[in-house]
Amino acid sequence: MTHRIALIHAVRVAIQPVEEAFTRHWPEAAQMNVLDDSLPRDRARDGELTPAMVRRFAALADYALATALDAGDGATHDRLLADAAPQLADCDAVMLAQFSTARAQAAVAAVLACPVLTSPDSAVLWLRGAVNGAAR
Numbered sequence: 459m460t461h462r463i464a465l466i467h468a469v470r471v472a473i474q475p476v477e478e479a480f481t482r483h484w485p486e487a488a489q490m491n492v493l494d495d496s497l498p499r500d501r502a503r504d505g506e507l508t509p510a511m512v513r514r515f516a517a518l519a520d521y522a523l524a525t526a527l528d529a530g531d532g533a534t535h536d537r538l539l540a541d542a543a544p545q546l547a548d549c550d551a552v553m554l555a556q557f558s559t560a561r562a563q564a565a566v567a568a569v570l571a572c573p574v575l576t577s578p579d580s581a582v583l584w585l586r587g588a589v590n591g592a593a594r
Contacts, residue, residue: 460486460487460488461486461487461488461534462487462488462489462490462526462529462531462534463480463487463488463489463490464490464492464519464522464523464525464526464538465489465490465491465492466492466494466515466518466519466522467491467492467493467494467495468493468494468495468497468498469495469498470493470495473491473493477489477491490522490525492518492521492522494514494518497511497514497515519542520556520559522538523535523538523539523558523559524556524558526538527558527561532561535558535559535561535562536561536562536565537565539554539559539562539565539566540562540565540566540568540569543566543569543570544569544570546570546572547570547571547572549570549572550572551572551573551574551575552566552570552572552573552574552575553575553576553577553580554566554574554575554576554577555577556577557576557577557578559576560576560577560578560579563576
């Protein structure tokens, strides 16, 4: 099985060294580079890592995950989400907010003690309640 590896970069100069390392040590891995080279400028301007920058990092990670899923690599997609989930162990609940991440609910729930919700289920349950409430 070929592994697809998403690499998230904040500077262009980081791409070539890691590509060379992959060539030397793991040439069969399929790499995908995601670059947002405005991150260092924004960090310097703001003087700290802001919540908006953290959201941008999360969006880049979401994009990389969605790309893995689009490539037909659902198992890698789900594993990446489950691997990242322990960072959320202090949460009271976790919402897999992108519809495409819903498929990983069982994998994420297996590594967390809190409830793991999905946006498709939540949306349909809310809609059912809204429609049934309006029909009364």
